[in-house]
Amino acid sequence: MKASFIIIGTELTRGIIQDSHGSLLSKELTHMGVHVSEIVIVPDDGSIEKILEALMRSNDVVIITGGLGPTSDDMTRPVIAEAAGVGLVRNPEAWSFLLGRLGDKAYGANERQAMIPEGFSIIENRNGTAPGFYGYGNGTLLISLPGPPREMTPMLYDSVLPLLREKLDLPEAERDEYTSFITAEAKLEELCGEADSALDWGTRFQDYRISLYVSGKTRKERDEAIGRLRERVGALRLVDGNTDALSMAIGSLRSHGATVSVAESCTGGLLSMLLTERQGASEYMLGSVTSYAAAVKMNVLGVSGRVIDEEGTVSSGCAEAMADGVRRLTGSDYSVSVTGVAGPDKDEGKDVGTVYIGLSGKDRETVSVLFRFTSWGRASIRRKAATAALILLSAYIEGEDAKAIAESWGYI
């Protein structure tokens, strides 16, 4: 099986941004056993007609990304229709989706986003207005996807890979999926190789987590390797399936019908932002205080001057007092706090990456845990701290021992 890709984007051929679609598609299709023979990157204003023709002659699949936007020169739709020997028609499903999403704004420039080659099927786009579509031209499977990564990437995983497996009749490689937190991708790959170098491991980094895929050998051998990996990284760091730390925290809050509040220092509002990201957040999230200055820790959250003088603002005592303070202030059932050194410089003599997380709950003992995160920069430490806080919040609500969990973590 052979596949080629046409990646459309003037910002790519002008060198403003670097293409990532070619590499992502290559990785996933190679993984499925498909040979990638050519990746062609062209600007929006070019012509892909001859390129598509040439690629169709020697490939089983051609995937085209980009050129579907309302203001683009729209090189993709008519060219694919032409190559398939059909006309463009308004797809009822795509049009009703557009109307639902945009209302009256659907008329005009966006209108053509509902036009697809006759006989082709649409691929749902949850994050944008241009659906993808697929069909056949001269026996070659043609798949067209929007260019923006946050639209294209989920479509690839949710729809295109399953579609390819079905249409190309590829053997269902048994592949298990896990989600891993906080470990660096390169380190995780190293640990996977150590757990079982004969298995086929794959990773996908996504800001607050890494998706981990494993296939090969028998299920029993894969499970044993995952078991070894789990021991190395510690409790709750490698969980089954496709999930994220925010969903774990929200799941615990919802199943206990509980509310939460947040007190932050080094994460500066990131944890609060995450807890208010999903619709319906007001059902569990009451509010937060970012106490960046020591005075705000004292005057707003009620951290005592003694704690700050004796232990410092990056300390177990301060983390616990922040958590208690914000829970008292907001009246929430639970609260979580973060205080630490995001860098680039040491603070109060404490190393960059030192982070305390505090947890408070009604009828619960307030606890705090210490992490010493490897520093890959300010943003990375803030992300790691927020992720750890969400995981520990979930565990704390579930009545687990947050301190023991944190102590089991390696390679952070």
Added chain:
Amino acid sequence: MKASFIIIGTELTRGIIQDSHGSLLSKELTHMGVHVSEIVIVPDDGSIEKILEALMRSNDVVIITGGLGPTSDDMTRPVIAEAAGVGLVRNPEAWSFLLGRLGDKAYGANERQAMIPEGFSIIENRNGTAPGFYGYGNGTLLISLPGPPREMTPMLYDSVLPLLREKLDLPEAERDEYTSFITAEAKLEELCGEADSALDWGTRFQDYRISLYVSGKTRKERDEAIGRLRERVGALRLVDGNTDALSMAIGSLRSHGATVSVAESCTGGLLSMLLTERQGASEYMLGSVTSYAAAVKMNVLGVSGRVIDEEGTVSSGCAEAMADGVRRLTGSDYSVSVTGVAGPDKDEGKDVGTVYIGLSGKDRETVSVLFRFTSWGRASIRRKAATAALILLSAYIEGEDAKAIAESWGYI
């Protein structure tokens, strides 16, 4: 002038590493005023013969990277020689360089690295054994470079770019850069076309801003077009150079030696997270309160029950009371608040995208402004609201009329 690139590397088409040559070459050639029409990535074991033939027909320059290694299938040398209609000959300069570098090891597999198409010139490689080479085939300039980035990159800057400038007789291209806020990329492109469709516009979306590039015609004509665009989008929405709203806010805070605090509702901590993102944030940022629940607005920020009952939490009165409240709480010089409807559902009968921003400062009248952002989803409204808040905070500190600025904004 048109150029295309052929990038050879199996690790690229297997998705093991992401290509960076295509983007680097694109950036540098675009900057020189050359139009990049196609970037083709192929594996080591493929054939570039037909691709090269097709590209030579429509380009002034074709650059090929990779396929020059001693163990590679050596697809590059004979294909280029064939395309140029010449044979391969041992280049004396390349051979003596190889002998000097490798000694006796130069004989054998490496020997062919001194073979180049007859009549072509070599390009010195300071970091490897394969020199590059260039010459003409059917009037097209063909340049072959080794694949490893630490060999290719210095050769590009030291030899290839000067060579291109000389051979293509290129003038220095002028390109102006601006940063635009809050307008959707498609809308901005439309407005650029309306401002002057004969100019060459380029955009690059980056979450909280869009970089805008313009070249063509004279400086005066470009400036006039930018002037028309500025009138359409309103004050402070299109600024010179490569910057962002956070830098504008931080710049104003630093130049006035002032501190700030934040009160958020629909942005949930995003604005606070941004204001603590850069190192040294503690010099200007004291803290924030995210009052997601109405009770937190009242109990922590001191918003009166009367305001909430009569105007609602998404209102001018609530935004102003939130700003005043957090400034009182933290003792900051200035404060900014955001309350609005991020969606997906209406709230208190107010449409999704309705956002009030409040500004408070010592010895300043507290003000609030209303925005009705076009909704492209929850995350987009939160980003727009935070960006607007940063811009208005900067203007407010500079003593400008925030209300008038907000009222001048179109296409939000």
